[in-house]
Amino acid sequence: MCLGTEAGDQDSCGRCRSCAAVQRGDHPDLARLSKDGATIRIDQVRDALGRLRFDPVVGRVKGLIVESAELLREEAANALLKTLEEPPSNTVFVLVTSKPQLLLETIRSRCQVLRFAELSPTDIADLLVADGKTPHDARTAAALAQGSMVLARSLCDPAKIQVIDFVAIFALALGEGPSSDSAAFIEQLGARLAETAAGGGSEGDESPEPAARSSARADLTRDGLQWTLDVIRAVLRDAVLVAGGIEVQTLPHVRHAAAISALVQRADVGQIMAVIDACQRLEERMVLNPNARLALQALLLDAGQRLRGRPGES
Ligand SMILES: [Zn+2]
Known part of the structure; x- marks a missing residue:
């Protein structure tokens, strides 16, 4: 046509x-x-x-x-x-x-079959950029979209990208300080997730009244936990790739390049992989776990221990 x-x-x-x-x-x-x-x-x-x-x-x-x-x-x-x-x-x-x-x-029997495979993150990012999104936002959303353009479009919204970055920054800093304050992080995360959900994802919506926003008890929901685990895994995967010699500039979370490099300096691949595995196991157990907040807190404490440094160093 x-x-x-x-x-x-x-x-x-x-x-x-x-x-x-x-x-x-x-x-x-x-x-x-x-x-x-x-x-x-x-x-x-x-x-x-x-x-x-x-x-x-x-x-x-x-x-x-x-x-x-x-x-x-x-x-x-x-x-x-x-x-x-x-x-x-x-x-x-x-x-x-x-x-x-x-x-x-x-x-x-009269049809010719054309199969549509999952889109690769690169294809998704290119399509989002063609839609007018910034390359950074596009790559961040594409990395989390599991091959789905619909999901990628819904994630590629400035407010949601901000929350993704918030989680990414925290995850990449795990083990950096004496003790990362995971309780405060989860508190803020719950509030931010509730806020972006309240926006409904559709642009141009009025944001909720400040009073309504503060009165809402913003605890971490199970969906919020799932989403957070996806983000943590995605940024840690980037760290594993960098440790394996991939150029950080080519990765979805390039805007966190410095934090990724620092993480790779202090922890080795085995330790980072162990945290990715822990995210996977928590996801599998989630149905049994009534308290998303406590589960995530335990995971982050454990991850902070693991990513503190290479064994035998310092
Ligand atoms: Zn044309």
């Missing part, structure tokens, strides 16, 4: 008027079908197919995208099948599903 690339090109330019219309969702040659209620009905399919009867208005091809194609009701699937058997010229049908086994065999 792209007008900015040659026919046969695999990619699109993202800038021409055709690409812009696709992104806005009002391209005249592209029909989209998605569930209405729990299923996709036959009249929706007929409507969409009707729009594909005419020649393309903007580009060279027309398209129909069926989201959650496994939700096509049987008669809707059969209506679509008839068209797939004798497709109109210059028309591309895309059936998107995470459950291909639920499609009619007759439909599946």
Whole structure:
């Protein structure tokens, strides 16, 4: 559909008027079908197919995208099948599903399967930068997004990045001082997490009234604990990579380069790995553990001991 690339090109330019219309969702040659209620009905399919009867208005091809194609009701699937058997010229049908086994065999056999793998952190960071995010924020969010662009977009919000950095700075300083004050850290963390959650993640929301914010008992929730463990593991993973000789400038948490280098100076890889393992074990036990705050506090005390220095030194 792209007008900015040659026919046969695999990619699109993202800038021409055709690409812009696709992104806005009002391209005249592209029909989209998605569930209405729990299923996709036959009249929706007929409507969409009707729009594909005419020649393309903007580009060279027309398209129909069926989201959650496994939700096509049987008669809707059969209506679509008839068209797939004798497709109109210059028309591309895309059936998107995470459950291909639920499609009619007759439909599946007419489809070419394209698998979409998890996005790599580098791909995610590039896409976020293309969205206008700063490279630093993009890399930080991408490192935590587990291959999910949706998750990456929700993390790549200045308020959330600030909380991520807050955790990263604390984690990288573990073992540095005589005793890191984990209780105060968790107290502040709980409050900050409650604040970012209250913002709802959607930009432009009014922030909550200061009175409401201070009266909320900001204890660390289980989700908050999970999230904190993800951040701790991600920054410690960077430290392990640096210890292994990877250039710190290439890593997601490059803005904490100095703290990462300092950690690698005072603790060895085995000690850092032990803390990453401890995060993993706590995550597995979390269901059994009613008190996220105490669990995290114990983990941080233990980590502070481990990361204090190489055995036999000082
Ligand atoms: Zn284009």
